[in-house]
Every structure is written in C-alpha cells, then in structure tokens.
Amino acid sequence: MKNIVLIGYMGAGKTTVGAVIASYSGLGFIDTDKYIVNRVHRSIKKIFEEDGEKTFRRMENRLCRFLQHQDNLVIATGGGVILNDDNMWRLKGNSVVVYIKNNIKTLYERAKKTETRPLARDYGEFIKRFVDREPLYEKYADIIINAEYKSVRDLAGEIVFAVLKFNETRI
Ligand SMILES: Nc1ncnc2c1ncn2[C@@H]1O[C@H](COP(=O)(O)OP(=O)(O)O)[C@@H](O)[C@H]1O
Numbered sequence: 001m002k003n004i005v006l007i008g009y010m011g012a013g014k015t016t017v018g019a020v021i022a023s024y025s026g027l028g029f030i031d032t033d034k035y036i037v038n039r040v041h042r043s044i045k046k047i048f049e050e051d052g053e054k055t056f057r058r059m060e061n062r063l064c065r066f067l068q069h070q071d072n073l074v075i076a077t078g079g080g081v082i083l084n085d086d087n088m089w090r091l092k093g094n095s096v097v098v099y100i101k102n103n104i105k106t107l108y109e110r111a112k113k114t115e116t117r118p119l120a121r122d123y124g125e126f127i128k129r130f131v132d133r134e135p136l137y138e139k140y141a142d143i144i145i146n147a148e149y150k151s152v153r154d155l156a157g158e159i160v161f162a163v164l165k166f167n168e169t170r171i
C-alpha cells in the first residue's frame, strides 16, 4: 500500500494522530522530526540555534528523498515540509496526502506548550506564518480533514476511512 502522509500546521496533531493511524492500520510509522533528531542526536531547537532553519530544511529534504522510495508507512511530517515543492513532489509520488486542519487558536495553544518548536513563540508571527502556508497545505492535500473538537482516536479512524475511500475511487 502507498504511504499516508500527514501535513498541517504545528499543533495539528500529525505526530499524535499518525502513531494511532499506524496502530489501527498495521502500517509502519515515521515522524520526520523524530527521525532527524535521532539521526543527528540534537533537538530541533538545537539544530535551529546552532545551524539555522536552512540546515534543518536541508535535512528534511534529504529525508523526503529517502521516503519517496518507501511504502506501507504513515509519515507524520513537520509543519514546514510544504515550503519546499521538491519535498512534496517526492512524497506525493507514492502516497495519499492528508491535511489535518484546525483553528489557529487551538494550534497555538498546543504548539507553544513545548520548547521543541522554535517557530511557535510569538502569536502574531505564528498567525502570519499560518496565513502564508495555508494555501500550500490545501494545494498539496488529496484529503482535507477538519480536526476541530475531535479526539485523536476519532480523527485516526476518520482518516483511515477517508484514505480507503480515496484509494477506491482513484483509477
Ligand atoms: N485531536 C486532539 N485533541 C486533543 N489534543 C490533541 C489532538 N491532537 C493532538 N493533540 C495534542 O496537541 C499537541 C500537539 O500534537 P502533535 O501531534 O505534536 O502535533 P503536530 O505533530 O501536528 O505538531 C500534543 O500535546 C497532542 O497530545
């Protein structure tokens, strides 16, 4: 089976919901941020501080180049994966892309909680970035799931169902 790629802004639930989808579906699970962190033995915060965002984006792109050759995976991406068309072109070749959508207030409340998101500090900046990115999430999505007020389990079920339906209807 093709991969299920989860995209969406910081705090949307890609990492959390992705793991549950994998357990429901029997697919493998990879979180691109965790993969990078394990690989370089440094937190995202440290990578941003020491090497800058550009270096992080290069690592993300290198991982997408690897993932384009994999299948049977649920892939939770980082919120910025859509910034590079090359990432999405590679991922889309072998996957169904699901955009997990939520309101900006909920996203910020969740995203600011942990220190691991260097781009989720100032609320004004957070909103601006979201407005810039939203058309990209929509552009690359095969399926859009509204996650507002839904539990992780319900969302995981809804996404599995939507992907099966999408695969059925595709030639
Ligand atoms: N549907 C949901 N309902 C309530 N809390 C959620 C939901 N999805 C995610 N969360 C919580 O929001 C936070 C961010 O989730 P995470 O999966 O890390 O998001 P992302 O990977 O998209 O940035 C986590 O603390 C997670 O437990």
Ligand SMILES: O=C(O)C1=C[C@@H](OP(=O)(O)O)[C@@H](O)[C@H](O)C1
Binding pocket: 008, 009, 010, 011, 014, 015, 033, 044, 077, 078, 079, 080, 081, 116, 117, 118, 119
């Ligand atoms: O949106 C972004 O630019 C980022 C999102 C983060 O992942 P999550 O979307 O899983 O929080 C992480 O990749 C990094 O902090 C940058």
Ligand SMILES: [Mg+2]
Binding pocket: 014, 015, 016, 031, 033, 076, 077, 078
């Ligand atoms: Mg995540």
